[in-house]
Amino acid sequence: MEGSSITPFAWVFMVVSMGSVTALTAYCYYRILIVSRKARAAERPGGSAGAPDS
Amino acid sequence: MAGNAVGLGNFLRFPVQAAQNGGGTFMIPYFVSFLLLGIPLMWVEWTIGRYGGRHGHGTVPGMFDELGDRKRKWAKYLGVLGIVMPLIVFIYYTYVVSWMLGFSFFSLTGGYFGLGDFDQVAQYLYSYQDIFNTSSHGGWVAIGFFLATIVFLYWVLSRGISGGIEKLALIGMPILFLFAFVLMIRVLTLPEAAGTPAEGLNFIWNPEWTSLSDAKVWLAAAGQMFFTLSLGMGTIHTYSSYLREKDDVTLTGLSTAATNEFAEVVLGGTIAIPAAVTFFGVAGATAIAEGGSYDLGIVAMGVVFQGLPGGETWGQLTGFLWFFLLFIAGITSAVALSSPAIAFLQEEYEHTRKQAVLKVMALSVALGTLHVVFYHRQFLDVWDYWAGTFGLVIFATVEIVLFSYVFGIDRGWKEMHVGADLRVPRIYRFVIKWVTPIFLFVLLGWWLVTEAVPTLLMRDVEDAPIAYDPETIVYRWFSRIVMLGLLALGLYMIHQAWARKAIAAETEPVPPDSG
Numbered sequence: 001m002e003g004s005s006i007t008p009f010a011w012v013f014m015v016v017s018m019g020s021v022t023a024l025t026a027y028c029y030y031r032i033l034i035v036s037r038k039a040r041a042a043e044r045p046g047g048s049a050g051a052p053d054s
Numbered sequence: 055m056a057g058n059a060v061g062l063g064n065f066l067r068f069p070v071q072a073a074q075n076g077g078g079t080f081m082i083p084y085f086v087s088f089l090l091l092g093i094p095l096m097w098v099e100w101t102i103g104r105y106g107g108r109h110g111h112g113t114v115p116g117m118f119d120e121l122g123d124r125k126r127k128w129a130k131y132l133g134v135l136g137i138v139m140p141l142i143v144f145i146y147y148t149y150v151v152s153w154m155l156g157f158s159f160f161s162l163t164g165g166y167f168g169l170g171d172f173d174q175v176a177q178y179l180y181s182y183q184d185i186f187n188t189s190s191h192g193g194w195v196a197i198g199f200f201l202a203t204i205v206f207l208y209w210v211l212s213r214g215i216s217g218g219i220e221k222l223a224l225i226g227m228p229i230l231f232l233f234a235f236v237l238m239i240r241v242l243t244l245p246e247a248a249g250t251p252a253e254g255l256n257f258i259w260n261p262e263w264t265s266l267s268d269a270k271v272w273l274a275a276a277g278q279m280f281f282t283l284s285l286g287m288g289t290i291h292t293y294s295s296y297l298r299e300k301d302d303v304t305l306t307g308l309s310t311a312a313t314n315e316f317a318e319v320v321l322g323g324t325i326a327i328p329a330a331v332t333f334f335g336v337a338g339a340t341a342i343a344e345g346g347s348y349d350l351g352i353v354a355m356g357v358v359f360q361g362l363p364g365g366e367t368w369g370q371l372t373g374f375l376w377f378f379l380l381f382i383a384g385i386t387s388a389v390a391l392s393s394p395a396i397a398f399l400q401e402e403y404e405h406t407r408k409q410a411v412l413k414v415m416a417l418s419v420a421l422g423t424l425h426v427v428f429y430h431r432q433f434l435d436v437w438d439y440w441a442g443t444f445g446l447v448i449f450a451t452v453e454i455v456l457f458s459y460v461f462g463i464d465r466g467w468k469e470m471h472v473g474a475d476l477r478v479p480r481i482y483r484f485v486i487k488w489v490t491p492i493f494l495f496v497l498l499g500w501w502l503v504t505e506a507v508p509t510l511l512m513r514d515v516e517d518a519p520i521a522y523d524p525e526t527i528v529y530r531w532f533s534r535i536v537m538l539g540l541l542a543l544g545l546y547m548i549h550q551a552w553a554r555k556a557i558a559a560e561t562e563p564v565p566p567d568s569g
Contacts, residue, residue: 005252010078010259017085017259018320025316028309035305035475 060227061387062150062380063282064318065234066351069326071278073343073350075271077327077336078261083275088315090493092279094486095450096311097478098457099285100303101470103294112295112397113137114288115548118453121461129456130548135449136288137394138544142441142537143287144391145418146434149425150348151384152203154377156182156195157352161373166356167366172333175356176342179349184430200426203381204419207388211396211411223386230379234321237376241329241358248335254328257336269500276497277443283314284387286446286453288394295397300473308476329354392418402551421536431529440537444501451494454486463487 006014072080106117114136122129160166166178178190185193242251265271280286294303330339330350343350359373360366392414399410425434457466467483512527 005250006256007260009261010256013078013081013261014255014259017081021312021315021319024308025312028305028312031305031476032309035302 060230060314060317061383062147062154062348063278063387064314064322065325065380066150066348067281068278068318068322069330069354070343070348070350071274072258072323073327073330073340075274076262076265077257078259079263079265079271080275081259082261082266083272084278087272087276087279088311090485090489091276091450092283092285092315093308093311094482094490095280095285095454096283096290096307097304097470097482098454098466098486099290100294100307101466102453102457103291104297104299104301104303105469106291107295107297108299112292112401113394114291115398115551116401117291117295118456121456126460129460130552131545132452132456133288134541134544134548135286135445135452136291137398137548138541139441139445139449140287140289140391140393141395141414141417141544142437142445142540143281144388144395144414145421146425146437146442147384147391148203148207148388148418149200149422149429149434151381151388152196152200153182153348153352154381154384155203156199157356158374158377158381159199161359161370161377164366164370167360167370170357170360172330172338172342172353172357176345176349176353179352179356180345185427186430196429197423197426200422201419203385204415204422207385207392208411208415210385210389211392211415212408214407222382226379226382230383231317231321233376233379234317234325237355237358238321238324240362241325241332244329244332244358244361247333248338249331249333251328251332253336254331254339255324257331257339258323258327269497269504272497273447273501273505274443276447276494280446280450281442282318283311284390286448286450287391288449289390292393292397293390302473302475304470304474304478305476326351326354329358333357398547402547402554421540424533424536428529428533431526433529433533436530436533437537440534447494447497451491451498454491454494458487458491 072084102117102121106112106114106120109116109120111117111120113133115130115133118133118136119126119130166175169175169178181187181190182196185196244251284290297303327339327350330342330353333354334342339350339354342353355373355376359369359376362369362372392411395414396407396410399405399413400407405413425437457463463483463486466486470478512530
């Protein structure tokens with residue numbers, strides 16, 4: 001791949017855009033993971049949301 | 055829901071829209087649309103759907119009626135857009151999905167292998183799409199794959215969403231993502247031909263600032279945002295109507311949008327365009343994109359699979375898997391697109407699911423055949439422009455005004471956060487009330503001033519969304535009339551459904567006074 005045929009602005013635009021979209025996706029799935037772990041903990045007998053694992 | 059949103063829009067429609075609208079120039083309005091239209095409307099639609107479901111409505115006419123507290127009689131008629139628009143998209147989209155089935159078959163049998171030249175693969179595709187062009191395929195081939203897709207869809211829809219397609223999507227979608235990632239690496243390491251992959255990336259990420267004043271680019275970007283996120287269609291409303299009162303809509307909505315954008319921007323944007331530019335140069339890739347709304351990705355990948363290391367068998371298997379996964383992704387989206395019409399018949403006309411599915415599929419076969427026969431007369435492109443782009447913007451404008459001003463932003467904001475796993479930043483309250491509606495009105499006004507008349511009258515204007523061709527003008531008018539006919543039918547059916555409800559309410563026996 002010839003890096004020289006991409007302008008500096010295009011590089012910055014591409015990296016920022018792809019990075020932002022990837023970060024947003026990762027953040028969403030991280031939040032889903034946290035929420036589902038809390039829900040599972042709350043469902044356990046005697047469990048409560050946010051309780052530390054034994 | 056992310057499985058429904060990820061589909062052909064990401065890997066086929068997005069590259070074409072970007073190439074048709076200047077590459078990098080398209081990406082700026084695209085991201086502005088994501089932040090100011092895509093994300094807020096996603097939250098709004100999930101909220102309206104759940105609210106409507108709580109009040110016994112699974113489709114948009116009933117939901118809009120409920121948003122107006124059943125006092126505004128006109129609101130339900132506006133909901134026709136949430137039934138007819140997805141049905142229109144469903145009909146032509148099913149035909150496009152059938153191409154994926156066809157190309158998975160051609161990959162497996164090596165049909166296009168040996169046509170190493172980009173132009174030859176394009177001709178192979180055009181012969182498939184145009185049943186009167188028998189240079190590579192007989193006219194029955196496209197019809198055969200279309201009918202096979204319809205039969206498969208009928209089978210999936212009759213079994214219900216959770217009966218099989220959901221499980222298929224759960225397995226198929228991660229594989230599609232992984233596969234797209236591998237293809238992306240392959241495309242970026244392609245040797246220089248008419249261009250280089252880097253030139254392709256430069257085309258898609260280097261904006262031409264002067265073209266940003268073109269309304270067409272902004273409308274295309276907004277239209278793609280709606281199409282790819284399944285916004286402005288009524289499908290999200292129907293799906294979220296099944297949610298329970300305290301089920302989250304904020305985190306779910308944002309996750310759906312983010313996953314789809316990852317598939318589209320990171321994967322979809324780095325496969326078809328760099329591959330097409332490498333093989334055909336920027337001008338050639340743009341010319342292919344102008345030829346049809348979905349062609350670029352199919353042709354570009356057809357060439358890529360032939361050049362994979364590991365020999366022809368490996369290339370054939372890879373091609374089969376890629377197109378078949380796209381077929382599955384397309385089927386999940388098609389299932390969602392058909393759901394508002396099916397739910398409407400079940401809810402308002404007391405049809406069983408099988409009856410509703412049968413009627414919708416029969417209509418799809420009848421009207422879909424018009425697309426198969428008149429594809430080369432741009433029958434499909436007309437529907438894709440008016441329903442798949444313009445219609446979605448119109449529907450979104452209607453629903454945001456109803457949500458923010460008729461239902462009221464205070465009630466809407468509160469409703470959105472019932473059971474929410476994610477607190478929406480307060481700035482978005484302002485965006486939903488002011489920025490999104492103004493953005494949509496400006497977009498539509500701008501389009502009216504600069505493009506409405508020439509586009510409506512099909513005048514030969516430079517960069518017209520649908521290129522002028524005197525030979526096909528009659529077919530394009532016919533195409534528009536069929537769409538308008540569907541809209542009129544939808545309005546009539548809503549009128550009838552509410553008239554029946556009124557009669558049922560009048561004849562209902564009054565309960566005895568318990569006092």
